[in-house]
Amino acid sequence: MNTVVDTALIQSLDSAHFLHPFTDFKDLSSRGARVITRAEGIYVWDSEGKKILDAMSGLWCVNVGYGRKALADAAHQQMMTLPYYNSFFQTTNVPAVQLAAKLASLAPTVGDRSFQHVFYSSSGSESNDSNVRMVRRYWDLLGQPQRKVIISRHNAYHGSTMAGASLGGMSGMHAQGDLPIPNITHIEQPYFFENGKPGETADEFGVRAAGWLEEKILAVGPNKVAAFIAEPVQGAGGVIIPPATYWPEIQRIVDKYGILLISDEVICAFGRLGHWFGYEKFGYKPDLVTFAKAVTSGYIPLGGVMVGNRVAKVLIEQGGEFNHGYTYSGHPVACAVALANIGIMEQEQLPQKVHGEIGSYFAQRYAELNDHPLVGLAETCGFVGGLVLVKNKKTKERFKDDDGVGMVCRGHCFGNGLIMRAVGDRMIIAPPLVMTRSDIDEMMRLIYLALDLTQRDLKARGLL
Ligand code: PXG
Secondary structure, three states: OOOOOOHHHHHHHHHHHOOOOOOOHHHHHHHOOOOEEEEEEOEEEEOOOOEEEEOOHHHHOOOOOEOOHHHHHHHHHHHHHOOOOOOOOOOOOHHHHHHHHHHHHHOOOEOOEOEEEEEEEOOHHHHHHHHHHHHHHHHHHOOOOOOOEEEEEOOOOOOOOHHHHHHOOOHHHHOOOOOOOOOEEEEOOOOHHHHOOOOOOHHHHHHHHHHHHHHHHHHHOHHHEEEEEEOOOEOOOOOEOOOOOHHHHHHHHHHHHOOEEEEEOOOOOOOOOOOOOHHHHHOOOOOEEEEOHHHOOOOOOOEEEEEEHHHHHHHHHHOOOOOOOOOOOOOHHHHHHHHHHHHHHHHOOHHHHHHOHHHHHHHHHHHHHHHOOOEEEEEEEOOEEEEEEEEEOOOOEEOOHHHOHHHHHHHHHHHOOEEOEEEOOEEEEOOOOOOOHHHHHHHHHHHHHHHHHHHHHHHHOOOO
């Protein structure tokens, strides 16, 4: 395929017509967007022919890597058979049914929670809007309509629609558009490096951080709380991995007050943490599980909610008509691609690979970064990794926001052909699950190079 493009022309049309997400439009216009033209395996290429190792799997989604013919074939075949039909008005379609059954078979039962039902959308944001609707409907049907409040966490990311952005805890998003919407409130995130007290162990901190949920429930009034929503590991917030004690204590608290637990697994499902679903990794029992992104490895938009038996039973048996749904709920092409994608993951045993030897190798190599003078703490969970850049390793002194260290490092990553994301002073990755040992070695080589160049720059600026 001819992927040679006139970069200047594309950039000028881009700035004339395309308003990008989470972008300073004027700033982008002045510098010109990077034009990505093709991808294969774990690499993308830009319009200047530069080859870049994509350690972010697109945006946490291309778990099976780029260039998978089976996914293109599935889309092509489904488009020629039935490109679209809705699932309103008592109709259904074959791929949507098959995928729902497949997802139900993959989602493990934990304790008294099992997952037999799926509600489809086209994105993570929409799925979380659906969660808000389902949670409130559930409590209405149980005769407790006063249970409206959903508790989330600061620095969580749950999407960009009105409900998604409200559930999320990003202050920059709340500052625009009168958010959060009513009855959504937040507690602090379990970020040990930042919020651990001197002398406190990670495990002690995990219990204390979970305790903030109980404090909030008591402050709101236990009979007003509908649900708690959280990502197993916070992704967009900077790969914040909770201490091992956190989730069990959260489980104890939600059980004590009988509130619903929503596990937002838009990033953490489909092998990312070494399991089909993230809740398996930590062993907690969600009532609703949000998914999107890697269900199709990002090849086509699809999202949804795995609805656990506790909620499904009430909605199905007592609910009557549920007045909620999308044109593309159960889109046949998206569902066909998802089935093919899950087929690849099963055949290549990608969750098992991340859980097993290749995941251990990644963890071991990434942990070596802890010896780098700029790294305060480097941690992984499955195939996500985060590290914090520090001024002083011994005292854990951080850089100032204005120092822009993350951006300096990100610049060096890109300059040397690596996509690694910066979130403040944290550098994060979520590599494709198909990486081999030698891919991991190459990625680590590029990370070290970027860190060394960042250190050199910071020294030159007198910041070290
Ligand atoms: N929940 C979680 C946990 C997510 O990570 C969404 C919901 C929303 O999904 P949609 O499909 O509506 O975008 C996400 C999305 C970043 C970044 O900068 C992360 C996401 C989206 C955009 C940027 O890391 N995650």
